[in-house]
Amino acid sequence: MTAVTTAHPAGRRTTRDGFRQVLHAEWTKFRTVLGWVAGMGVATLLVVLVALLAGVSSDQKGSPPVPIGPGGEAVTDTCYFVHQPLAGDGSVTVAVSALDSSIPQGLGDLRPGVVPWAKAGLIVKESTRQGSPYAAIMITGGHGVRMQDNYVNDRAGLRGPVSAASVRWLRLDRSGDTITGYAGTDGTNWAEVGTARLSGLGSSVQVGLFVASPQVVDGMGTTGSVSTAAFGDLRLHGGWTGGEWTGELLGDHSPSFAGFPGNGSGSFTQSGGRFTVTGAGDIAPAVRETLPTGGTLNDILTTGTFAALIAVIVVGALFITTEYRKNLIHVTLAASPRRGRVLLAKAIVLGAVAFVAGLVGAVLAVPLGARLARANGVFIFPVTPWTEMRVALGTGALLATASILALCIGAIVRDSAAAVTSVIGAVVLPYLLIANPFMPASVANWLTRVTPVAAFAVQQTLVQYPQVASHYTPYQGYYPLVPWVGLAVLAGYAVAGLAVAAVVLHRRDA
Amino acid sequence: MRPALHAEWTKLRTVAGPGWLMLGMIAATVALSAAAASVVTCAADGCGGDPTKLSLVGVVLGQAPAAVLGVLVISGEYGSGMIHTTLTAVPHRVTAFAAKAITLTGVVAAAATIAVLGSLLAGRLILSHHGFTAAPGRPALSLTLRATTGSILYLTLIGLLSLGIAAVVRNSATSIGVILGLLYLLPLLAQAIGDPHWQRRLEQFAPMSAGLTVQATTDLGSLPLSPWAGLGVTAGWAAAALVAGGLLIRTRDA
Amino acid sequence: MSAPEIVLTGLRKRYGATLALDGMSFTVRPGVVTGFVGPNGAGKSTTMRVVLGLDAVDEGTALVGGKPYRSLRCPLNHVGALLDAAALHPSRTGRNHLLWLAYSQGLAARRVDQVIEQVGLTSAARRKAGGYSLGMRQRLGIAAALLGDPPIVMLDEPFNGMDPDGIIWMRGFLRSLAAQGRAVLVSSHLMSEVQDTADHLVVVGRGKAIADAGVNDLIAATSSGRVALRTTAGPHAMAVLAHAGATVVATGSDTITVSGLPADRIVTLLNRSVVPFSEVSAHRATLEDVYLELTRDAVEFRAATPTEVTR
Structure with missing residues (x-):
């Protein structure tokens, strides 16, 4: 005491x-x-x-099932995907020379506009199943080059928009479960943007080009958009030797996809090494407005x-x-x-x-x-x-x-x-x-x-x-x-x- | 009846509370209406809103002081025990209760007229700076008149509804909780309900969302009820509460 | 209007499990002050509330001037009542409180100033009632009861919270009201308060009137009158008196207390039996004694005796 x-x-x-x-x-x-x-x-x-x-x-x-990402969160998994299956390790590169977006004005009248998070680039995806793991490197409408994986992760790369005068070169390397993204301005000098580990990725994956174009904030509401990107010099390296490219709109009937504005649809054209891809939707976590x-x-x-x-x-x-x-x-x-x-x-x-x-x-x-x-x-x-x-x-x-x-x-x-x-x-x-x-x-x-x-x-x-x-x-x-x-x-x-x-x-x- | 009215009016004017509450009702109504009118933004292709309804949105807030006055007119007397004096002086209880209701109606209607006209004026002045002066934005005079008289009646009915509820509940704090819950909660509940059918049912039933349809001057087709019918729902609530209160005052020991 | 009386007949009222009134019947007559006494909870306030039509009875009738209260037009001109002096709006002035009451009866504001002066509240009348002392509130309540100059006045515990000056004033005031020919009913749970004021008493217990008589009759009728006797022949005196039916207790070496026989009868008995005694003093029963004896069985909340507590 x-x-x-x-x-x-x-x-x-x-x-x-x-x-x-x-x-x-x-x-x-x-x-x-x-x-x-x-x-x-x-x-x-x-x-x-x-x-x-x-x-x-x-x-x-x-109502159709909502896609769930690898982390258990609700996601939106819609984009136009030009892909082919590839086994083992390897690398893919492409040059993006244009990303143009359109927004409906009034009743279905599409006009060019800015979609800050329109996305065009390379993606390695486990499969075309909704919500499957992926890693992607892309150019965006207003946020420069980004490396994103598994819906929620996002890293910034080169800044600035893409155009014929300022082409962006993108590259994805796969080594086992590790995907590394690079970006450059000339196709020879590469700067690493980020690395993603996709656990449980099988030997065979879907690799290719994608274009997504999410809703944009417009006053008190949102409106859909559509984007078209021009790609060139699409090349496969290392263990990857390519076959035919097939294009499809992933997640067409997902509840988190509001559809193409103005009755449009996704498409791709191929001539030589040049691709033109048109897509809508988004590969991202779902928010209230994408999943109302x-x-x-x-x-x-x-x-x-x-x-x-x-x-x-x-x-x-x-x-x-x-x-x-x-x-x-x-x-x-x-x-x-x-x-x-x-x-x-x-x-x-x-x-x-x-x-x-x-x-x-x-x-x-x-x-x-x-x-x-x-x-x-x-x-x-x-x-x-x-x-x-x-x-x-x-x-x-x-x-x-x-x-x-x-x-x-x-x-x-x-x-x-x-x-x-x-x-x-x-x-x-x-x-x-x-x-x-x-x-x-x-x-x-x-x-x-x-x-x-x-x-x-x-x-x-x-x-x-x-x-x-x-x-x-x-x-x-x-x-x-x-x-x-x-x-x-x-x-x-x-x-x-x-x-x-x-x-x-x-x-x-x- | 006249002496009872004279007594009730004397009671109201000889304490400060009712005067302040009515001032508060006017201030709250005009202030919220003006604030709403000044934050509204018009897109390039037009405003699309209902300028009259927007100028009267302050009624949503102004109804709270009106409700509190309706409650205090009777529950204050139950709290202090003065209800015994009142009922000793006017032993015919329905007369005593009716005198309260009539006095309250007069006071709230008078203050509501100032509040509603002030809101309209403030809204007009502010909205004219926002480009509402164009012809399509101006509703017909008869519709504006309906919204104006309807809003004054609405505030008065809320006062009477509160009087009826307080006569049943008798405790002022609980009565205020019940009435504010009834007014503000039911519309929120309608938002929480997923099924549009039920949502509409609830909006037709709730005293606030039904009654305030009387303020609409454009897009009448989207309303849950026609304007006067909506105010009729609020009147039905007030009548039911007054009848219940009157019956209980008659039969219950004071 | 018939005679200004309050006539209660067989009032019965039950609150849940409690029987508040159990056949309450009595009459309050004009020209006298009627004391209405009984222990707390005996039914005094309930009776008054029933008279004023505030509470409804299950059985029986309460008439004021021959009519039920709730049928009266301008009732304050017939009955003036003070139930709870604290029942005021605290921020309304005393004068304004009387003003609305006056208007409710169609009376003019002039009458308000008259009653304020009558109860001696002029200096405080324009102050907020919330700041009044208990005594001032009682005076305000009495002013309210007098507004309509009613032939019947009914006051519930008017002495509560009054200082000695106030109590003296109140007594004189009540007597003057009765002297003007009014029927005055005054309740109290303290006998001493009504002892010097009331002419007539209604004693209540367990919801009914257990005595209804003049004050003097009640005192005379009580059995508890005692006589103190001083004598050197104690045993002899006790035997004589006990034989005559009295209760006798030796309280000292030469003192005896006798109850059950009046003093003159004791003197006669002792003289006849030649018993020497030096002093006989009659101890007159007080209202307090009467009251305690009458309400002994009627007290609802009796304090436990010390032996009961230790057990």
């Missing part, structure tokens, strides 16, 4: 036990009011019921969480304002005169109950809602178990933090109607604004950075990819802040509320 504890043994124990007593008292207060316990139960129920409703009401039976029919855990949970939020805000505000209304606060403060600790104890009790309500709700809602949605043919963007756990814990934390905020505002304004209105207003108004599809992305993103709705980021499961052009807005399920930072914004409000409430409780007569 230290000197300090022997000096004030009794005092120390009283202090520590004192807080436990306050906590116990507040817990007893909470659990003995049927309405508050019921309110928290309603919160859980709302999360689950809305998830069930969202699952039951969806109907996409019979896909569902997320976010879709299943967020509306129910929003409903539950209203319930826990009401309970949180009542937990303290009832004491003022009935002057019970005098009894409470007489029993434990240190007011800050009473507030803290209330916050802990309330937060713990709301956390459990949200966690239980999410743990039940996610599997039930997802199962029902899948049974109705909805594709759910796959998530890792860690993400699923984060979403469930985050939902609990979101409800807990919001209820504590309501408690603090209740302690400050001492009126339940005012507290409930202001906290619901602070959450509802920005949420309504971001839930409007016509809200400009800049405004929506700003709102989800600074207002309490930033916390809904904790439920996001979609990933933004810089190599895919799309509207990454909260409405689409993409939040500007990473999950825990978004929650931290709300927590910041709650902590500030606690501090102000503690000061106010201290200074003001009860």
Whole structure:
């Protein structure tokens, strides 16, 4: 035992036990009011019921399967592919002298335009199966030379656009599972762009030219595009000795392919060593706009969480304002005169109950809602178990933090109607604004950075990819802040509320 | 009835809360409408939107203070116990409740008129800078008139719906939670629902999305309900809540 | 309108498992202050709420001036009541609170200033009621009860929170209301508060009236009058008195307490049997005694006796 504890043994124990007593008292207060316990139960129920409703009401039976990449993520695997099977190790080179894209203007009237992520180049693909592993080196419409593999990986090479005056030479080497991409401007000097390891690649692979042309962002929406590339000097080296080239549009019926604009189609022409290839689609991870029919855990949970939020805000505000209304606060403060600790104890009790309500709700809602949605043919963007756990814990934390905020505002304004209105207003108004599809992305993103709705980021499961052009807005399920930072914004409000409430409780007569 | 109305009006004007709430309703409605009008952008081939509906979008926010006033008019008295004094003074309970409803209607309708006309004016001024002055962007006067009177009626009906709910629930915080949930949650729920048929059903049923169809002046075919029918749904909600509240006030011990 | 009376007949009301009123019947007459006393939870407030039409009864009738309250037009002109002085909007001034009440009865604002002066609240009338002391709220509540100059006044625990000056004022005020010919019903759970004010008492317990009589009759009828007797012939005196039916207890070497016989009868008995005694002092029963005796079986929340606690 230290000197300090022997000096004030009794005092120390009283202090520590004192807080436990306050906590116990507040817990007893909470659990003995049927309405508050019921309110928290309603919160859980709302999360689950809305998830069930969202699952039951969806109907996409019979839609084609969504391609899944080697990493387990949803992908889009559509391009025009001029290929032949090749066995063993070897190398392929080509010169690209043009990449021209067209975008529909008005009704089917194609005009030349810029498609920053239009792709043309060389690809080594395990097979023509949707979602099969690949590595590719390509020239893009606006991002120079890139080396990409397995849908999600992307490395930059030479900058600048391609033209007849500035031809780009591309090369892919295969050595076992290792594919290396090179680029150059003359066909003799090569700079390595990147190396990809495609595990489990068989001896025989499909090798060739590809052209892809993804959707482009156009105002509030997206529009399809089509691109044509000119290739020359296509040569096979090393162990590879070529046969006939065949061309086909991969992933023609994939749900992540919206079709050719203006009733066009993919094609290739060959004359000597020169190829002209026209294609559409994209080889990339799927995002919300390329797979609009896909569902997320976010879709299943967020509306129910929003409903539950209203319930826990009401309970949180009542937990303290009832004491003022009935002057019970005098009894409470007489029993434990240190007011800050009473507030803290209330916050802990309330937060713990709301956390459990949200966690239980999410743990039940996610599997039930997802199962029902899948049974109705909805594709759910796959998530890792860690993400699923984060979403469930985050939902609990979101409800807990919001209820504590309501408690603090209740302690400050001492009126339940005012507290409930202001906290619901602070959450509802920005949420309504971001839930409007016509809200400009800049405004929506700003709102989800600074207002309490930033916390809904904790439920996001979609990933933004810089190599895919799309509207990454909260409405689409993409939040500007990473999950825990978004929650931290709300927590910041709650902590500030606690501090102000503690000061106010201290200074003001009860 | 007249003394009861005089008493209710005196109650409303002798505390600061109702006045502030109505000011808040006007400010919120005009501010959100103006903000929406100023962020809207027109593509080269035209704006395609509904300028009148856009200028009145603030009603979505302004209905919250109207709802809170509707709740407080009665649940505030249940909280303090003053309802006993009220019902002792006016023992015919339906009269007492009707007096509250009529007073609330007058106050909310008056404030809503200012809020809606202010929003329209602000929207006109801001949108004219965005090129909405061209003839195709201007709807017929009768349609604008319908949107205007409809929005004023809508705000008033939301106040009455809240009064009815509060008379049933009696606790102010819970009543506000219920009414705001009913208003704002159902449209969100419609978004979460995948089946378009059910989505439309819910939009026809929810008091906010049905009632606000009255604001539309263009593209009427895409509405879940015709404008006046939509407002009729909101009126149905308000009537049902008032009848339930009135019946409970009559039969329940105060 | 018929006589300004409150007539309650066989009121019965059940809240869930509790029987709040169990055949409550009594009449409050004009010109007297009727005290309405009983332990907490005996049904006093419920009875008053039933009189005012706030709560509905399962059985029985409550008539004020011959009519049910809820059928009255401008009821504050018939009955003035104070139930809960704290039932105010905290940010409305006292005067404005009276103003809306007055308007609800078609009364003019002039009447509001009259009653404010009558209860001595003029200086505070234009302040927010949230800042009032309990005593000021009681006065405001009484002002509200007097607004319609009603022939019947009903006050629930009006002495609560009043300082001694206020209590003295309240007593005089209630007596003056009765002297003006009004029927006045005043409830209290403290006997001492109504002892010097009420002419008539209704004692309630377990939801019904267990006594309904004049204050003096009640005291006279109680059996708990005791007589202290000082005598040197203790055993002899005890035998004589016990034979006559009294309960006798020796309380000292030469003192005896006798109950069950009036003092004059004791003197006669002792003289007839030639028992010497030096002092006979009658101890008059107080309302407190009456009340305790009447409500002994009716108390719902009786504190456990120490022996029960240790067991």
